[in-house]
Amino acid sequence: MTDHPADAVPPELSSGILGALDVGVIVLDSQRCVRLWSAWMARATGRPADEAVGRNFLDLFPEVRDSRIDLAVGDALATGAPAVLSHTLNRHLLGLTRSNGQPMVHSTTVRRLEPGSSEDGPLCIVQIVDVTPAAERDRQLRERREARYRAVVDTARDAIVTTDVAGTIQWLNRAAERGFGYTTDEAVGHPISLFLGEDAARWLTPPGPAGEGACEVTGRPRNGDPVVLELSLARWTVEGHGSITGILRDVTERRRVQRELQRALEQKSLLLREVNHRVKNSLHLVSSLLQLQLRGMSDPELRHQVQDAIGRIQAIAQVHSRLYQTERFETVELATYLEALCDDLVSASGDAAAFRLRVEAEPVDLPIDTAVPLGLIANELITNAIKHGGDRPLEVVLSLKRDADRLLFTVTDTGPGLPPDFTLEATRSLGMRIITTLSRQIGGALQVLPSARGASFRVAIPLEDAGVPEPAGA
Numbered sequence: 001m002t003d004h005p006a007d008a009v010p011p012e013l014s015s016g017i018l019g020a021l022d023v024g025v026i027v028l029d030s031q032r033c034v035r036l037w038s039a040w041m042a043r044a045t046g047r048p049a050d051e052a053v054g055r056n057f058l059d060l061f062p063e064v065r066d067s068r069i070d071l072a073v074g075d076a077l078a079t080g081a082p083a084v085l086s087h088t089l090n091r092h093l094l095g096l097t098r099s100n101g102q103p104m105v106h107s108t109t110v111r112r113l114e115p116g117s118s119e120d121g122p123l124c125i126v127q128i129v130d131v132t133p134a135a136e137r138d139r140q141l142r143e144r145r146e147a148r149y150r151a152v153v154d155t156a157r158d159a160i161v162t163t164d165v166a167g168t169i170q171w172l173n174r175a176a177e178r179g180f181g182y183t184t185d186e187a188v189g190h191p192i193s194l195f196l197g198e199d200a201a202r203w204l205t206p207p208g209p210a211g212e213g214a215c216e217v218t219g220r221p222r223n224g225d226p227v228v229l230e231l232s233l234a235r236w237t238v239e240g241h242g243s244i245t246g247i248l249r250d251v252t253e254r255r256r257v258q259r260e261l262q263r264a265l266e267q268k269s270l271l272l273r274e275v276n277h278r279v280k281n282s283l284h285l286v287s288s289l290l291q292l293q294l295r296g297m298s299d300p301e302l303r304h305q306v307q308d309a310i311g312r313i314q315a316i317a318q319v320h321s322r323l324y325q326t327e328r329f330e331t332v333e334l335a336t337y338l339e340a341l342c343d344d345l346v347s348a349s350g351d352a353a354a355f356r357l358r359v360e361a362e363p364v365d366l367p368i369d370t371a372v373p374l375g376l377i378a379n380e381l382i383t384n385a386i387k388h389g390g391d392r393p394l395e396v397v398l399s400l401k402r403d404a405d406r407l408l409f410t411v412t413d414t415g416p417g418l419p420p421d422f423t424l425e426a427t428r429s430l431g432m433r434i435i436t437t438l439s440r441q442i443g444g445a446l447q448v449l450p451s452a453r454g455a456s457f458r459v460a461i462p463l464e465d466a467g468v469p470e471p472a473g474a
Helices: 010-020 039-046 067-079 131-155 174-181 193-204 250-297 300-325 334-349 369-388 428-442
Strands: 024-028 035-038 083-085 106-113 123-130 159-164 169-172 213-219 226-237 239-251 331-333 355-361 365-367 394-403 408-412 444-446 456-462
Touching: 024 039, 039 123, 067 083, 067 106, 067 123, 169 174, 169 193, 174 193, 174 239, 174 408, 193 213, 193 226, 193 239, 226 250, 250 300, 300 334, 300 369, 300 428, 331 334, 331 369, 334 355, 334 369, 355 369, 355 444, 365 369, 369 394, 369 408, 369 428, 369 456, 428 444
Parallel strands: 355 394
Antiparallel strands: 024 035, 024 123, 083 106, 106 123, 159 169, 159 239, 213 226, 226 239, 331 365, 394 408, 408 456, 444 456
16 A cells, blocks of 8 residues: 555546546646646647657647747746636637547636746646637627628618728628629728728718717719718727728718709799799789879778778788798798888878887797788778877887787777777777788787777787797796
8 A cells, every 4th residue: 555645646546637627738847848748638639648748848839939828838937927818819729639630729728837846946837628619609609690690781771881990891781782883802901992082081080079970971883973972980899909880871862852852942932032022012013003093082081991901902012021031931020020010101101200109029920821910900900090099199009929828919009099889899990890800810819908098909819820839838
């Protein structure tokens, strides 16, 4: 019976354990000579232990000289720094093979091993693990993911191109092949200027604070005219390698349609401006004809009726004049329109000192279908106030403001006021019937307000009926 210390492992048992491990083990001395060569290593290299032990590590694996494992062994012996060499970057580092002759994908760990005796100096242990099955599973999973990814991107209608950070093409989908006229083999390795010409700089300096965004570039197909492309870019990094992927959408047709729509809109604007100009001129012509006819009339009542008709025509003409002078043809800024209407009425009266017209209106844009009736209502009320104002100086105030969900339009004068028995329902005045009808037409409610002096009329219109958006948060 052989005597062993109580805490020691018999050499036969150590050899058996080492041989049973599914891992390769090499022990090197300070001169990098092999001190231990496991059975696993013998199987993986086809070199038995008696041929390896005592030989220099670089004699056994000359291909690794100055490689990462060579440097790792040197660092472990010199400083004790360990190293793990992943199979991801070092798939066949030592040229090992499996039992079926297939090259072995392996991971390698290098560590310093303190010797039992100080005379031996530092040792280095190299452990090798066969990760071929795991690497194969990873490869299959990666290929499946890539197949799904390619199935998606290759059926995309937009061109998709990936380059490195220097702009060298690495990959492109089928839409890019069709759009630019180059196969993947022809394009890979060329600069992105192959596709974008002078706009290649936009690829390398994408817009946006995070290096992402969209811009327009000019594409240069191999055969055909330049095309307008909408370019969306994203920068990404995998394992320390940066890439740029761009999606290029052909917007040539969209831009052509937009240009045609813009031209059509400009033509429409020109036509509407011309229509409003002609309507304004036609109304002024009618007003002038009535003015000529008015000169030959002697009947005071008839003259008043014709003068009222002229005022109504001029109120409508003023709206079309405003539309002609602006770029907006659907709405009228009512406060400005009312001020112009008051100026016209003062000029038409010929006696500006006899009365004063004042507008207190919030800026409100109203559709023409609302602005014209309100202008006619203002014209009727101001005309009536001037007609019945008496001898004293007259003041007429036009007020326009929002109140909750209503638009309130008020005309107040300082004239003699209304008769005691006046009611909107019983009046036979043409002007008041016009005011009532126009108020109903725009969805408003006409009221006679109490007034200590003069008369006050108010038209309350729901904002929705007036075409005015309600205030935010209402």
